[in-house]
Amino acid sequence: MAILGRKKEIDELKQLYSSDKAEFVAVYGRRRVGKTFLIDEALKGLITFRHAGLSPVDESGASNNSKQQLQHFYQSLQLQGMKKSHCPKNWLEAFFMLEQFLQQRDDGKRQVIFLDELPWMDTPKSGFITALESFWNTWACHKQNQMLIVCGSANSWMLDNLVNNHGGLYGRTTYEIKLMPFTLSECEAFYKSQGIQMSRYDIAQANMILGGIPYYMTYLAKGKSLAQNIDTLFFDSNAKLKNEFSRLFASVFTRPEDMIRIVRFLSSRRNGFTRDDIAQNTQLSNNGDLSKQLNALTASDFIEKYFPFGESKRKPHYKLIDPFCLFYLRFVEGQKNIDPQFWMNNVDSAKINAWRGYAFEDLCFRHISQIKHALQIAGVTTTQSAWSLQGDDKQVGAQIDLIISRKDNVINLCEMKFYSEEFTISSDYHKTLVHRTNLLQQQVSRKTAVHSTLVTTYGLTYNAYSSDFMNTITLDDLFNT
Incomplete structure (x- = not known):
């Protein structure tokens, strides 16, 4: 399967490959987001040595220790052409073997070393980081044709031990790539490539469940509705993501x-x-x-x-x-005797409709850049948060889903509504909106204007109250790149 999207990251990796100096590249991001696939596709046929750490816990629940990690590393060296020798006793020896392996293959062209799931190799008291420092600082960084790519899902480990390292690896990484989940636009392109016919309304719901994680998205089957696919992934007796x-x-x-x-x-x-x-x-x-x-x-x-x-x-x-x-x-968690067709049978239930409302708000937070673009404030510095005010005997409280506070003295008070048709402002909702706007205006500087903004699926029905919103953003706007 060819890679979709990720053009920026692919271009970055290819430029780094073509540079005339040693490169130490850290790639990190959420598990299942497609880090390994990105590197394999961007540098297809160009990787000199690759190795992936063993999972910290095997299928029986036992921990994989330093000895097993070293044995696995030695096997990777042998599989990729190193002459039979002996299993390294520690990581310093293991990286020395790697140096020898690379020197034997050095023909002056770029050599790419790809170490995947790097945090898994750093078992307690193994000396792994010290050995990696030695490999890079003593040898690899002085070889202009070396490109070391390290990858991991434990973002905090990658940041603490590599990107923000205060020891021997301080400032040594030459580039970092944080791989993010697919946006709605990227999800749409992915489903089309797989022959999956889905409306933008359902693509949004799929993102609200799967979070734009490519690995999860590959499980969706064409010819099935979104509800059928969700049942297969989560509620079937052999649900694909039951243990995820x-x-x-x-x-x-x-x-x-x-x-x-x-x-x-x-x-x-x-x-x-x-x-x-x-x-x-x-x-x-x-x-x-x-x-x-x-x-x-x-x-x-x-x-x-x-x-x-x-x-x-x-x-x-x-x-x-x-x-x-x-x-x-x-x-899913804690549910007993789950109906294998739970989603299909409850797709219009009050519980799922309530979830759609909350999940759509979260989806909007993940697409702030698209919202800002639709508001024509892409270049304006902003902060985003929710806001609530406790009520008392004198006034009713308020809760606002999303506030975009802008440097140009405007606050967008955003209301998010996930509807299967155009949203209509009722008389009661008009009063609620006026109340919230007035409360917020009391909390901010007099030089700040409050713009009520609607983010919804299919737009706003024109009626006596439709002018309550100064801006209306639709689902199509969230699909913009």
Whole structure:
């Protein structure tokens, strides 16, 4: 299957391949986002040596230790042409063997070394990072024809040990690529390439479930409706993604159980919680370990750290933003005797309709750049967040899905509505909108204008209240590149 999209990343890798100096490239991103596939396609036929670390946990649940990782590395060397020798005793020896292997093959042309799932190789007390430092600093960086590409799904490990390393690898990476999930536009191109006929309405829903992760998207079968495909992936007795949730965390984090506890708790409220809330409700100690766990989940794009509009910058909130996790925890985990056709049989239920509303709001947050483009403010510096105001005896509170605060003294108060037809403003909703606008205007500077903005699927019905929204953005706008 040919790669779709990723033109920017492919061009970057090809330019780095053609440079006249040694390159150390770090590629990272969420598990299943297509990092390995990108490198294989961009540098097809040009990789001199490749190796992928062993998963930290094998099928029996046992840990793969340093000895097994070294044995696997030695086997990779042999499979790719190294003469039979002996298994290296440590990583320093393993990388020395790699140097010898590359020197024997050196004909002056670019040599690409691709080390995949790098964090898996760094088992406790293995000395892996020290050996990698030695390999690069002592030998590879001085060879103009060397291109080292390292790849991993544990984003926090990649950032801490490579990109932001303060030791021997400080400033050594020459380039980094963070691979993001597909946008709606890229999803549409992917489905077309697979012969899957799907409306933009359903492509949006698929993204709201699968998060634009290419690996998950490959499971959708042509000739089936979206509802049928979702049943096959999540609710069938042999559901393809039934065990994916636990695998996600076991493959990326050293203490996956703690990470899952945090994620489960965050899934219980859409706007998230403070750090103190998380510590109190997960029974995890509110110390440096919790900081590392929250940072790791944030770096891997499972959760987001943000400051609610108008609140203190000293008390960040954390919210779960990974669509797959949100969907799995809401509809799959803990369910007994699941109907194998659950989605098909409940597709118009109140529960699923409510989910669509929340999931569409999250989809809009993931497509802020498209919203800004539609508002013709692509070049304006902005911050985005939700906002809520507690009610009291004197006034009714308010909650706003998305606020875009702009440097040009405008705030877009965004309302997101996922409807199967045009959205119609009723008399009651008109009153709600006026109330929210007035409350927000009271919270901001007098020099700031509040523009009510609607983001919806098929636009706005013209009636006496349609002028309440200064801007209307449709699903088609979110599909813009």
